[in-house]
Amino acid sequence: MIDELARAESAVASCADAALWALAEHDVIAVLDATHRLQQRLAAVQLAAVRELDGRGTAVAQGASSTAVWLRHRLRLDVSAARRLVGVAASLDVAPPGVRAALADGTVTVEQARVIADTAATVSTSAGAEVADKAVGVLVEWAEQFDPSVLRRMGTRILDHVAPDVADEAAEAALKAEAARSARDRHVTISEQTGGRLRLTGTLDAEAAALLRAAIDPLTAPSGPDDVRSPGQRRHDALADVCRLALRTGELPESGGDPAQVVVTASYDGLTRQLGAGALDIGPQLTPDTVRRLACDAAILPAVLGGAGQVLDVGRQRRLISGPLRRALVLRDGGCAFPGCDRPPRWCAAHHIRHWVDGGPTRLDNAVLLCGHHHRHVHKSDWAVRLGADGRPEFVPPAWLDPEQLPRRNHYHRRT
Numbered sequence: 091m092i093d094e095l096a097r098a099e100s101a102v103a104s105c106a107d108a109a110l111w112a113l114a115e116h117d118v119i120a121v122l123d124a125t126h127r128l129q130q131r132l133a134a135v136q137l138a139a140v141r142e143l144d145g146r147g148t149a150v151a152q153g154a155s156s157t158a159v160w161l162r163h164r165l166r167l168d169v170s171a172a173r174r175l176v177g178v179a180a181s182l183d184v185a186p187p188g189v190r191a192a193l194a195d196g197t198v199t200v201e202q203a204r205v206i207a208d209t210a211a212t213v214s215t216s217a218g219a220e221v222a223d224k225a226v227g228v229l230v231e232w233a234e235q236f237d238p239s240v241l242r243r244m245g246t247r248i249l250d251h252v253a254p255d256v257a258d259e260a261a262e263a264a265l266k267a268e269a270a271r272s273a274r275d276r277h278v279t280i281s282e283q284t285g286g287r288l289r290l291t292g293t294l295d296a297e298a299a300a301l302l303r304a305a306i307d308p309l310t311a312p313s314g315p316d317d318v319r320s321p322g323q324r325r326h327d328a329l330a331d332v333c334r335l336a337l338r339t340g341e342l343p344e345s346g347g348d349p350a351q352v353v354v355t356a357s358y359d360g361l362t363r364q365l366g367a368g369a370l371d372i373g374p375q376l377t378p379d380t381v382r383r384l385a386c387d388a389a390i391l392p393a394v395l396g397g398a399g400q401v402l403d404v405g406r407q408r409r410l411i412s413g414p415l416r417r418a419l420v421l422r423d424g425g426c427a428f429p430g431c432d433r434p435p436r437w438c439a440a441h442h443i444r445h446w447v448d449g450g451p452t453r454l455d456n457a458v459l460l461c462g463h464h465h466r467h468v469h470k471s472d473w474a475v476r477l478g479a480d481g482r483p484e485f486v487p488p489a490w491l492d493p494e495q496l497p498r499r500n501h502y503h504r505r506t
Contacts, residue, residue, distance in 0.1 A: 095135075102128075127196030134194040141179040152491060153473065154430065155463035163430035170279050170291070177274075181207040186219070188226040198230060201238040206230065209245035212267040217253050224252040272296065280434075305332050415452070416440060419459050424503030427483040428464035432502040437461050441468065443475050458483045 110118055140161065143149070149160030162172040178200060182190055185207035193203040206229045214222035225248045233241060246268075249257040278292035294302060309328035310321070319327065420435040438459045444450030458475055460468060468475060472488035476497075484497040 098132075130193055130196045130199055133200045134190065137175070137179040137182055137193075137200075140175055141183045144176060144179065153428070153464070153467055153471070153487075155461075159430070168279070168281070169432070170277065173277070178204050181211075184211070186210050186214075186223050186226050188223060188230065192226075192230045192233070198233045199238070202233045202241055205238045205242045205245060206233070208267070208271060209242070209248060213248060213252075215267075216259065217249060221249070221253045225249070228252060415454065415457075418454055419457055422454070422481070423459040423483060423500075425459065425500075426461035426464055427458050427485075427500050427503075428460060428468070429485055429498040429500050430502070431461060431464055431500060433461040435459065439465055441465055441475070443477070455481070 110121065113121070140157070144157040149155075149157040152160065154160035154163070156176075158169065158172040158176045161167060161175055162169050165172070167175070181204050182193070185203075189198075189203055189207050189210065192198045192206070193200065198206065206226055209229060210222045210226050213225045225245075228248060228251055229241065229245060232244060236244065247257070272295040275293055276295045276298065278290065278294075281289040281291070283289055306325060306328035309331050310324045312319070312324065317324075419440055423435075423438075425431070425435050426433040426438050438461050440457045441460045442450045442452070443456050443458055450456050455477060458477075467473070468485075472490075474486040476484060476486070478484045478497070478499075482499065484499050486495050486497050489495055
């Protein structure tokens with residue numbers, strides 16, 4: 091298989107610089123159709139490989155918390171695309187053979203295949219495998235004319251065509267299946283951008299969508315005739331207001347042993363004299379005006395930073411890393427420090443590089459921030475943790491994974 095894929099890759103590469111301008115229009119359209127079919131066929135092979143690796147537990151064996159996280163790092167995908175890849179692979183693995191055959195033939199797209207697989211699973215539950223196979227045949231024919239969203243809507247009444255005697259009963263089952271898919275597909279992705287900004291994307295289920303609208307709609311109306319904010323800006327400000335209200339209740343769970351709060355670090359002299367910038371504990375720098383404004387709601391912490399980033403040293407007087415020492419650790423690591431992990435500080439615990447029970451001190455140069463999965467993984471695996479010459483964490487993989495045991499670092503968290 092590897093040789094065949096190599097030859098296919100070489101053939102595709104030879105087409106990359108083809109002079110499409112010299113072709114007739116119908117030939118350019120033929121190129122488009124052919125590349126689309128080829129893309130679906132390759133997707134069928136890729137999804138089979140993803141399912142096989144997932145079944146073998148390759149991702150966990152190599153230190154990732156899931157196959158999706160491993161794929162994101164391996165294929166340089168965003169995490170939502172990686173999760174989608176794993177989900178589609180799982181759906182097709184249990185779908186009737188006709189679904190995989192249609193994708194391998196380039197007859198349907200990946201998204202159409204997932205819709206057909208989901209519909210077939212619902213039909214199989216309510217009417218049996220034989221009827222599900224008939225439904226697949228009809229849906230594959232419809233896929234020649236309809237996009238995935240239309241195909242899914244039509245699929246809710248597929249039994250009217252293949253098994254009308256059980257259609258009404260199955261319609262109720264389809265509604266339940268849709269609710270299950272809604273719960274499965276719910277997600278919110280938070281992507282860090284420059285300057286401390288975040289990009290929010292996601293899909294909310296019906297209940298969460300209703301809650302969000304109920305919370306922000308009253309706050310999105312223009313404040314008056316002089317309000318020049320766009321609708322998108324008003325929704326942004328409304329979401330920030332909801333977060334402020336939630337923080338003020340004092341009822342949110344603790345985060346890393348501290349109350350949920352916005353923490354701004356600034357020098358005491360700079361703050362009192364209304365001079366100098368500050369920084370959020372997650373990294374971004376703030377203007378003096380912003381620091382003073384946040385002082386009303388946030389914990390303003392004076393900090394003295396040494397040239398090598400040695401913020402605090404509390405020695406052996408305590409075991410737990412919390413309070414100012416934890417905040418210093420967050421400033422240094424920015425989140426889970428394990429290579430390839432993007433989990434934020436609030437999901438992480440502090441790990442003693444030299445274990446406390448073995449005499450390791452509780453101080454910044456003996457600590458590293460790890461999410462729950464990687465904290466457990468480091469404790470039970472052969473990965474070694476150390477600080478590099480620049481004081482940043484680095485991880486040495488076990489010899490079975492990398493015979494040269496070259497140190498690895500996390501490059502997802504922005505360093506300041």
